[in-house]
Amino acid sequence: NAWSEVKRCLEERLKELKQEQGSATKKEKLNKFISVQDYATN
Secondary structure (H helix, E strand, O other): HHHHHHHHHHHHHHHHHHHHHHHHHHHHHHHHHHHHHHHOOO
């Protein structure tokens, strides 16, 4: 039925969002690490 289809789409989107969040936090950590290294070399 229509509801299960909607629910499935939402779950897919949620998975995508979680993956995006994961990569975003990795990027943030990497940026922090890089800025710390820059600070150390200057």
